[in-house]
Amino acid sequence: MLLEVSGLDVRYGRTQALRQASLSVAPGETVGVIGETGSGKSTLARAIVGLVRPHRGRIVVAGEDLTRYRPGQWRSLRRRGVVQYVFQDPLRSLDPDLPVEQSIVEPLLIRGRSPREAAARARELAARVHLDEELLSRLPGELSGGQRQRVTVARALVTDPRVIILDEPVSALDAANRVRALEFFNELRDAGTSLVFISHDLGSVAGVADRIAVLYQGEIVETGQARAVVNAPRHPYTRLLVGSAPTLRSAAASRAQREELRELLKTIGGPA
Numbered sequence: 001m002l003l004e005v006s007g008l009d010v011r012y013g014r015t016q017a018l019r020q021a022s023l024s025v026a027p028g029e030t031v032g033v034i035g036e037t038g039s040g041k042s043t044l045a046r047a048i049v050g051l052v053r054p055h056r057g058r059i060v061v062a063g064e065d066l067t068r069y070r071p072g073q074w075r076s077l078r079r080r081g082v083v084q085y086v087f088q089d090p091l092r093s094l095d096p097d098l099p100v101e102q103s104i105v106e107p108l109l110i111r112g113r114s115p116r117e118a119a120a121r122a123r124e125l126a127a128r129v130h131l132d133e134e135l136l137s138r139l140p141g142e143l144s145g146g147q148r149q150r151v152t153v154a155r156a157l158v159t160d161p162r163v164i165i166l167d168e169p170v171s172a173l174d175a176a177n178r179v180r181a182l183e184f185f186n187e188l189r190d191a192g193t194s195l196v197f198i199s200h201d202l203g204s205v206a207g208v209a210d211r212i213a214v215l216y217q218g219e220i221v222e223t224g225q226a227r228a229v230v231n232a233p234r235h236p237y238t239r240l241l242v243g244s245a246p247t248l249r250s251a252a253a254s255r256a257q258r259e260e261l262r263e264l265l266k267t268i269g270g271p272a
């Protein structure tokens with residue numbers, strides 16, 4: 001496995017954000033993580049890149065146990081860009097005063113590559129994420145949401161990462177941009193990049209992911225091949241998700257069936 005998360009517990013004070021969360025990603029695989037707001041999706045992503053410290057559990061990337069890392073080692077890992085995290089909000093993750101080309105190539109310049117080499121790489125990456133080359137000289141605030149998101153993906157790709165974690169990569173996009181972004185993620189996957197695709201929207205994830213993990217109140221309640229999760233969901237929460245996404249199946253659950261599943265979820269209670 002390229003990425004192996006096992007038995008992860010994360011607490012923020014008295015809030016248990018993750019409980020015994022386990023997730024694995026094979027080389028070239030795309031794993032979708034779905035869950036509602038507050039279920040712990042971003043916490044899982046942040047733990048994998050060392051931005052929050054788990055209380056328990058292990059994170060292993062390409063055979064290296066990151067949970068044993070000291071802060072300096074985390075910094076070095078981030079600089080090498082083995083795992084890249086594309087944040088939910090592109091505007092907040094890009095320097096507003098820097099032309100986007102600079103943001104994309106910053107890691108290369110830090111590694112001592114020449115500006116000319118970096119500029120060539122920026123153009124190559126722009127083409128790869130379908131971003132018009134002319135836009136590279138603009139500031140983030142001068143781009144559309146969809147364009148900004150392509151910039152953040154280009155920046156993630158610059159270090160040739162083994163795994164890219166995409167946190168809600170399509171939720172801020174309009175329908176046309178969403179379709180284009182999903183096609184692009186499929187291209188990335190087909191080119192062999194491993195992806196963790198985090199979303200609250202099962203419909204978006206189902207078209208890209210090989211496997212899907214369902215996060216509910218900090219616990220991964222179901223994992224399986226995407227098709228199996230969509231066609232034969234086991235956990236009541238997954239059944240509710242599938243039943244609430246009529247485009248996924250010919251017959252969506254009726255309102256009465258969804259109500260029944262909500263009641264069932266109440267009776268089994270959350271893990272917390």
Ligand SMILES: Nc1ncnc2c1ncn2[C@@H]1O[C@H](COP(=O)(O)OP(=O)(O)OP(=O)(O)O)[C@@H](O)[C@H]1O
Nearest residue numbers: 012015017035036037038039040041042043044200
């Ligand atoms: N820095 C923090 N301090 C305290 N509690 C936090 C912190 N970050 C997250 N939490 C809490 O941890 C839980 C999980 O949050 P997280 O952001 O991981 O959820 P999420 O599934 O990504 O939600 P969303 O889809 O809304 O981004 C929530 O109850 C949240 O309020």
